[in-house]
Amino acid sequence: MTERADFAATIRGRGTARHGSRLLVVHTRSADPSRTDAWAQHPPRVGLVVSKAVGNAVTRTRVKRRLRAQMSALVDGLPAGTDVVIRANPASATATSAELGAALRRCLRQVLVKEGA
Template structure:
C-alpha cells in the first residue's frame, strides 16, 4: 500500500496527467508523466493505476495492481517531487512476472524521460 500523499485520488488529477503528460508505452504498460507546476515545497511524486476489465477478472486485476504498486515504489522515489505518474496496464500485463513488469516500467519511464529531453533540445 502506498501512503496517501503518494496516491492520485481525484479524477481531475488523473485526467490532467493523461491528457497533458508525457506518454510512453510498451506491450504491457502505458505510462503518463506530468510535472505539476503548482507543486508546493513539501510535495511528493504521486501515482495512479488504471487496470481495466480487459486485463482479466477481479483476482487477476488485483494481482496486477499489487505487483505494480510494488515495482513502482522505487521508481516513484526517483521521480521529481512535482511529478504525477499514471500507469495503465494492458491485457499483456496479466501474464508478466514482477521482474518483467519492473523491466517494462523502467523502459517506459526511460522513454518518457527521453521524449522530454528531445523535445526541449530541438
C-alpha cells in the first residue's frame, strides 16, 4: 500500500480489526464477501508505519526491512482482498528478526480470528 487513504481506511475504517504487542500493532481490513468488484478480488496488500519514535533513519530502515522479510512468508496465507497495516512501536528498534516475526505472527493470528477469517 502506498496511498494515505488506504492506510486511513485500514486503521480507522469500517470492518477493521487490530491487535498489538510490545513490538508492533497490526491493523487489518477484510474484503466484504458480498462484494464482487475488483477491490474484493485483489491480492492481500501490506503497508508499514515506522515513525521517528522508533529511531533514526538507519534504525527505521532496518526495522522496515525485517518486517518486510517476515511478512513476505505470511502474505500468501492471507485471504484475498485483505489490507494489512503494521505499525512498529519504539521497542521494535532493539528487537531481533525472530522476535519481530513471532510478534507479527501472533498479532496476525489474533486479528484474523477477530475477523472470523
